[in-house]
Amino acid sequence: MRKLYRYLRPNKNKLILAVVFLLLQNIGALYLPNLTADIINVGVAQKDLDYIYKTGALMLVVAVMGGLGAILSTWFSATAMAAFCRDLREAVFHKTMEYSISDFRKFGAASLITRCTSDIIIIQRAGMMFLRMLLPVPMMMVVGFTFAFRTNARIAWYLLAFTAFFIVVAFFIGKRAIPLFELLQIKMDRMTHVLREKITGVRVIRAFNRQRFEKDRFHDTCQDFCDVSIKINRIFAVLIPVLFFLLDMSGVFILWFGGIEVVKGDMQIGSIFALIQYMTIILFSGVMASMVFMEIPRAMACARRLNAVLDMQMEMEETDEEPQSELKGTLEFRNVTFRYPGAEESVLSGISFTAKPGQVTAVIGGTGSGKSTIANLIPRFFSIQDGEILIDGINITQYPQKILRDKIGFIPQKSFLFRGTIASNIRYGKEDASMDEIKHAARIAQADSFISKIDKGYDSYVAQGGNNLSGGQKQRVAIARALVKKPEIYVFDDSFSALDFQTDAMLRKALKGETKKSAVVIVAQRISTVMDADQIIVLDEGEMAGIGRHSELMKNCPVYQQIAASQLSEDELSQKEVG
Numbered sequence: 198m199r200k201l202y203r204y205l206r207p208n209k210n211k212l213i214l215a216v217v218f219l220l221l222q223n224i225g226a227l228y229l230p231n232l233t234a235d236i237i238n239v240g241v242a243q244k245d246l247d248y249i250y251k252t253g254a255l256m257l258v259v260a261v262m263g264g265l266g267a268i269l270s271t272w273f274s275a276t277a278m279a280a281f282c283r284d285l286r287e288a289v290f291h292k293t294m295e296y297s298i299s300d301f302r303k304f305g306a307a308s309l310i311t312r313c314t315s316d317i318i319i320i321q322r323a324g325m326m327f328l329r330m331l332l333p334v335p336m337m338m339v340v341g342f343t344f345a346f347r348t349n350a351r352i353a354w355y356l357l358a359f360t361a362f363f364i365v366v367a368f369f370i371g372k373r374a375i376p377l378f379e380l381l382q383i384k385m386d387r388m389t390h391v392l393r394e395k396i397t398g399v400r401v402i403r404a405f406n407r408q409r410f411e412k413d414r415f416h417d418t419c420q421d422f423c424d425v426s427i428k429i430n431r432i433f434a435v436l437i438p439v440l441f442f443l444l445d446m447s448g449v450f451i452l453w454f455g456g457i458e459v460v461k462g463d464m465q466i467g468s469i470f471a472l473i474q475y476m477t478i479i480l481f482s483g484v485m486a487s488m489v490f491m492e493i494p495r496a497m498a499c500a501r502r503l504n505a506v507l508d509m510q511m512e513m514e515e516t517d518e519e520p521q522s523e524l525k526g527t528l529e530f531r532n533v534t535f536r537y538p539g540a541e542e543s544v545l546s547g548i549s550f551t552a553k554p555g556q557v558t559a560v561i562g563g564t565g566s567g568k569s570t571i572a573n574l575i576p577r578f579f580s581i582q583d584g585e586i587l588i589d590g591i592n593i594t595q596y597p598q599k600i601l602r603d604k605i606g607f608i609p610q611k612s613f614l615f616r617g618t619i620a621s622n623i624r625y626g627k628e629d630a631s632m633d634e635i636k637h638a639a640r641i642a643q644a645d646s647f648i649s650k651i652d653k654g655y656d657s658y659v660a661q662g663g664n665n666l667s668g669g670q671k672q673r674v675a676i677a678r679a680l681v682k683k684p685e686i687y688v689f690d691d692s693f694s695a696l697d698f699q700t701d702a703m704l705r706k707a708l709k710g711e712t713k714k715s716a717v718v719i720v721a722q723r724i725s726t727v728m729d730a731d732q733i734i735v736l737d738e739g740e741m742a743g744i745g746r747h748s749e750l751m752k753n754c755p756v757y758q759q760i761a762a763s764q765l766s767e768d769e770l771s772q773k774e775v776g
């Protein structure tokens with residue numbers, strides 16, 4: 198928890214005011230029993246109405262001040278904790294934005310979502326409970342027991358023993374609960390992961406009639422969460438009954454021994470009432486403290502999970518030094534070897550090629566050959582194990598990631614659109630893009646044809662993920678998003694797969710004029726997409742099986758020949774060879 202305190206510092210003034218008003222509230226609460234005793238011992242016993250009126254008026258003033266303190270303390274503590282959680286949530290988000298893909302996979306999307314939402318909410322609730330319920334407890338106990346000892350030492354010792362016993366029980370219960378709370382958050386991560394998977398994969402589930410199987414699977418996940426919750430509740434179920442038992446016993450002892458002391462003349466009746474009020478305050482503080490103890494272990498577990506995100510040593514070290522030369526767009530792979538974290542075998546081995554501005558470099562190969570991996574390495578989504586990736590002769594590790602990615606137009610295999618409008622999604626590539634630039638990029642991407650047919654055109658609503666658009670429409674919008682950026686390097690990661698052959702051909706033709714000053718890297722499965730490339734890199738099980746133009750590879754690359762034969766007819770092959 199201590200590592201998270203730095204996010205509280207900007208709100209320290211509000212916290213100080215919250216504590217001040219909290220003290221005002223509790224001073225009033227602790228002063229009222231003393232005034233009650235005075236009314237009974239002096240006003241009632243001596244039948245002094247003036248004293249009763251004066252003391253009653255003072256009690257009213259104290260009660261109002263205490264109520265005002267409670268309102269202001271709650272307001273300042275609530276605003277301080279809300280701001281703290283806002284800053285903490287932003288810090289977690291900003292940290293995750295610096296993660297590599299490998300770093301993301303260490304936690305998983307579901308776990309990061311849970312940590313950024315549920316975990317922080319739990320910490321916020323625990324913080325509020327600490328300020329409002331636990332912080333006043335020491336003062337309540339010190340003042341209460343001071344009065345008790347001044348009134349009757351023997352009664353006070355009994356009450357102190359009751360309170361000490363309760364504190365010991367609460368401590369051991371909290372100690373046992375901490376690991377269970379950590380396990381509870383892990384189970385919540387799992388439940389969030391399964392639920393997210395079910396929602397995103399609902400069409401597949403229905404298509405294969407696996408609803409029953411998935412219901413049972415989700416039930417098992419929920420049951421695991423429920424079982425841990427029950428274990429925690431069983432532990433804390435002991436605490437509240439013990440507290441109320443001690444509260445009842447303390448009342449019995451005060452009335453019993455206090456009555457004896459009054460009969461002996463060693464104590465006044467008003468002191469008994471005051472003592473009962475003080476002990477009620479003390480033990481009620483214990484009730485509130487026990488409620489906090491139920492939250493603090495869970496909050497501590499959540500804090501450790503958040504610290505794991507904030508303190509994680511990232512795979513990629515960011516540099517602050519900018520390279521001397523500007524990016525022009527010459528991309529070079531030098532004997533690059535890469536394997537995914539935890540994998541035993543390399544996905545890529547000894548990959549070397551150069552992609553120059555004004556040229557189209559295509560990458561083709563079978564499934565699992567490493568095509569998409571090459572695309573993901575260019576914007577440095579992963580760190581390579583051996584070799585170098587250079588842009589204009591400078592290793593990409595020497596570029597700040599922001600500068601590097603500003604110069605790369607990346608179109609992923611699975612196009613993702615954000616909730617908003619078509620225009621806002623295209624403008625995502627260039628924040629200050631004008632409508633003319635947006636429309637120009639859309640025309641090149643062959644997206645203007647369908648956008649213009651929609652009622653609101655470029656202002657048409659796009660659902661989260663682009664779910665209200667077809668796969669081909671999403672891909673064209675994603676391509677336009679990269680085109681409006683006008684980068685030095687374009688990376689198309691199988692970005693034409695959802696397009697029909699006619700649209701594919703029209704798009705590639707339009708791209709030639711738009712990207713003539715940039716290096717273009719196209720990863721594709723369809724050989725028709727790469728035939729016209731200036732150079733084609735053929736991958737086979739992570740290694741380069743060939744490099745050259747289509748005509749060259751048809752003569753000297755068996756792997757490429759097999760791919761071509763599986764996708765093209767003999768007439769098409771002969772026409773291309775002749776051409």
